[in-house]
Amino acid sequence: GLLLAMHYTADTSLAFASVAHICRNVQFGWLIRNLHANGASFFFICIYFHIGRGFYYGSYLNKETWNVGVVLLLALMATAFVGYVLPWGQMSFWGATVITNLFSAIPYIGQTLVEWAWGGFSVDNPTLTRFFALHFLLPFLIAGLTLVHLTFLHETGSNNPLGIPSDCDKIPFHPYYSTKDILGFALLLILLATLALFSPNLLGDPENFTPANPLATPPHIKPEWYFLFAYAILRSIPNKLGGVLALAASVLVLFLIPLLHTSKLRSMTFRPLSQILFWTLVANLLILTWVGSQPVEHPFI
Numbered sequence: 001g002l003l004l005a006m007h008y009t010a011d012t013s014l015a016f017a018s019v020a021h022i023c024r025n026v027q028f029g030w031l032i033r034n035l036h037a038n039g040a041s042f043f044f045i046c047i048y049f050h051i052g053r054g055f056y057y058g059s060y061l062n063k064e065t066w067n068v069g070v071v072l073l074l075a076l077m078a079t080a081f082v083g084y085v086l087p088w089g090q091m092s093f094w095g096a097t098v099i100t101n102l103f104s105a106i107p108y109i110g111q112t113l114v115e116w117a118w119g120g121f122s123v124d125n126p127t128l129t130r131f132f133a134l135h136f137l138l139p140f141l142i143a144g145l146t147l148v149h150l151t152f153l154h155e156t157g158s159n160n161p162l163g164i165p166s167d168c169d170k171i172p173f174h175p176y177y178s179t180k181d182i183l184g185f186a187l188l189l190i191l192l193a194t195l196a197l198f199s200p201n202l203l204g205d206p207e208n209f210t211p212a213n214p215l216a217t218p219p220h221i222k223p224e225w226y227f228l229f230a231y232a233i234l235r236s237i238p239n240k241l242g243g244v245l246a247l248a249a250s251v252l253v254l255f256l257i258p259l260l261h262t263s264k265l266r267s268m269t270f271r272p273l274s275q276i277l278f279w280t281l282v283a284n285l286l287i288l289t290w291v292g293s294q295p296v297e298h299p300f301i
Contacts, residue, residue, distance in 0.1 A: 001135075011128070012212070051073070062155075070254045083135045090213065097122075100114055105243075228288070
């Protein structure tokens with residue numbers, strides 16, 4: 001990100017060209033840009049697996065760790081969103097317009113809030129410069145929150161599939177877990193490198209190869225794949241405020257999870273009914289992701 005920032009220009013007339021310049025003229029710029037763009041996707045894959053694991057093994061019963069984790073997720077989502085706007089392609093511009101406009105659904109202060117976020121009366125140069133600043137600053141907030149997350153985790157120790165304290169059976173972190181972590185990290189890095197080198201645009205949108213044009217709306221505006229589940233929920237509700245509330249609830253509901261646990265058993269390992277509900281939720285999210293990627297026409301509305 002830092003290397004990209006050295007060559008990127010946060011100006012509506014130059015942003016798209018500066019990204020093209022990074023990819024074409026800067027030494028290994030194409031590689032850094034592809035790793036950066038696809039790295040976000042891998043980050044979200046890891047995060048979603050991590051949340052799923054927390055669900056399955058009842059890790060949410062460590063309330064502080066869980067709640068900080070949900071705040072972390074919100075910060076990550078914000079960072080990914082503002083980052084997607086920076087290349088200033090068609091999908092960047094219209095994605096920013098659609099998502100920022102959602103805040104106008106808030107009664108009384110909505111429109112004022114949106115214009116304040118834009119720095120004007122539409123998504124324009126002030127919006128791009130502040131989104132660039134936010135995209136640079138938010139990772140530092142994420143790093144700080146990660147330390148808080150780990151500090152709270154350190155109080156109780158990591159959870160396990162049995163959901164019972166493992167104080168009696170501890171092993172040193174190094175070399176056992178460090179080796180395990182390096183292996184996992186290496187495997188993910190190989191996958192990321194494969195994607196970035198062989199199919200860098202697989203997860204991207206073709207519309208984003210066209211410079212932003214406020215006068216031409218793409219026929220099918222959609223976010224990156226990791227937000228599609230929320231986008232499907234948003235567009236399934238005809239009422240604007242209702243859609244925005246459902247969108248917010250789809251993520252904020254995570255704060256309620258620790259309060260809804262009634263079983264004496266922590267993990268789902270010995271709870272078959274909970275397992276069925278868990279895998280139903282996973283299937284539901286996958287279907288929502290697929291529906292969100294489809295055009296806004298029957299039967300996908």
